[in-house]
Amino acid sequence: MQETSTPEIVLEAKGISKRFGSVQALDCVSLSFRKGEIHTLLGENGAGKTTLMNIIYGLYQKDAGEILVNGKVQEIRSPHDSLQLGIGMVPQFFKLVPDLSILENIYLFMQKTKFIIDRKGARATIKELSQMFCFGLEDKIDREVGSLTEGEKQKVEILKILARGSRILLFDEATNVLAPNELDSFLQIVKDLNKSGYSIIYITHRLQEALQISDRISAFRKGKLVGTIPGEEATLEKLTVMMVGAELEKTSAVLPQEKGQTILEVKELSVIDERGLPALKNVSCRFYEGEIVGLAGIEGNGSNYLAEALIGLRRVKSGKVIYQGSDITHSLPMRRMRLGMSLMPSSNALVPLFSVRDNTILDYPEKAPFSRHGLLDRKAITAHAKRIVNDYQVQTPSLLLQAVKLSGGNRQRLALGRKIESNPKFMIAYHPTKGLDIKSQGFIYEKLLAMKKEGMTVLFMGTDLDELLLVSNRLMVIYRGEIVGVFDDLRSVSKFDVGVLMTGGALCEGVANVEN
């Protein structure tokens, strides 16, 4: 199966499969990487690209298939093995010791041949590499890594694998941590590395980056390789089709409806993330009674921060959240839930070691009739649990089964039942169908639509445009912490329009503006 052209294959994955529990993360993926190319792996979160990288780097073990490095089959059991083979990864979340200097961090990672630390040699190597690729770290070699910017830390990570002698470099969602102004210089570094002969595997979900730097682009969807195309043939449209699915012309059948009364208003909300970088930038939006609003956004673009900020789990830097006329910007989550807000998460909705029964009151253990004066009423809880298990088709042999033993679909149905039974007026559904089978997904849509009819508002956050267009009355798109589009009438909106916005393909082109 050798390609006819000259390029030498440095790394090849053959028929790689990987399963996590009931989820097929990689389904028989075969892919080869040429010497000296920048090969971009494109896909949504969970499409399988990172799993493939982790298998190549030795962090996960594959279930089936084989990996060839320079034409030889290799068993990669740990990063140690892959580093020996000249494969190095720049991880999405840095693995640096903040209290050590750049020199010490890199030295820790270098191959040690001597017992005595060769500081001089290491210093010379690092200086040389830093100068060669214009990292600008030459004068900071003895600075503590903790005092560096995120961009500089990333350069240290790159230096680490270069100093270790890796020739194949994996970049995993490398630009997520970067500030916008650091982006161009980073891409330049990747290009320079490539020019010096390094083979680069570049993982991203951002189309623009893929278009800018790739020699070849491989797109992943739902654990499968969709295809590989040369960089010069790639267009925004082609890539969007590959990433989101084929039937781009499909639009929504949901008719726009009369807007009810305002239930929640978000005014110029800004939130910063753990690293102190802006996660949400002046987000403004308004929600009305009895509607489902879709929020399309690929993970890492701030929708989780919006969900947490709205329910009160994350501190707001500036802006206002007004619920039914009262300012709740700084209220505790408990208060918001008492007022009728609710968060339906994609996972972690249940306490894994609690029984099915006990999990049915997780949001409201203090509420009558489940507890009175701090004492639990087992009978009331059992009756409540029975009702939820029946109404929401939770298949369980017993109410006392540990929740961890339920399948994913049953877990989400149980959680949704618990949320809906508290009669919320505004529900934030954060990727509520993630990882579920079609039947469970359908059940969740049905319940949400039924609740909408009864006047509940749902903010439905997701990545899958099919489902967003299926259930939403209106649709918003979030990209890099900003609402980049709002669609009030979905009949005229195609998946392509939304897909381009989601991946940063075109910013605010012919799109209705954010209303105030």
Added chain:
Amino acid sequence: MKTNKQPNLNEEDARLRTMRRSALSISKLTLASPLAYVIAFLLTFLIGGAVIYALTGQNPISVYGSFFAHSFFSEYGILEVLAKATPIIIAGAGMIIAFRCGLWNLGAEGQMAIGAIVSTAIGVNLNLPAGILLPIIFLASFVGGALWSGIAGFLKTRFGVHEMLSTLMLNYIALKLLEYMIIGPLSMPHPNYPRSSEILLQAQMPFLQYPLNVTFLIALALIPIVWFILNRTSLGYRLQAVGFGREAARLAGMDIAKLTMIVMLVSGGISALGGTVEVVGDFMRMERNVTGGYGFTAIVVVMLAREEIIAMPFAAFFISGMIVGASSLTLAGIPAAFSQILIGLLLLCVVFAGYIERWLRHRWEYAGKAAC
């Protein structure tokens, strides 16, 4: 029934993270089944027996026989075992409340010391009838211990200091404070060695049959109380939700910082009563070794009992039996400290057996892998 599901990597990552975290919480997931226990006990006594034989050349079985004969088959021995188990059970009960909330309160020893100090200070000085004095002593000890562990709770919720470190360090401060008290403010006049005056007669609790004190009944009564708190109150529900599913509890809107504080207070308060019973039910005064390391022993006991409140007293009896039996070891020419070695070995074996079992199960579950 395999449908093509969308991969969910974050969930997988979260699962791996929880697994890693639970590697710390030994008793929660590693000690899986009774079988692991049987293996662990056999292993402990096998290794221990080999050491006995290698060191003294005696028949290990007869040594073990005399070891347990005193603890469990003589009347005085049994009473002694129950008496020694009293502070261990109380400290363990306090500890379990914290452990069930995922908080590593290892400060029972120090909290006991605070309990002992408070009860001595009151028991020596406050001349009231027993019916009023004793409740005051217990209540004040509870408050003292709660405030002491509350320091760790405050450091945790405010500055993120891990409670394992802070409670452990607070132990040494409390023990030194206790020493200062018996040579300083609470010292008896002209002592032969550092100790406090005897507490007032009405503060001394009666013996059921020497050496077993009425305080033993208090320890026993604590078991259903703690069980009730954990299983029948919304506080217990919430604290275990945090302990067993921190992220789920957070997403459900629970105020984890506030719960952490409450749990640390209650846990420390109960553990402190372990020191109180040593003063009012055994020593009748305060001495340097009044806490006797029972706060540390309680850690072993709680782990052996897998943080199960009902199982905990039995684990306490067993460990206490090993402590009491130590004196009979010296008759066989084996140092008494050997029983401490056995206790340590037992804990290691139980943890080890748990890991082995979990590993086997893991292999078993992932045996059927997907082929291409």
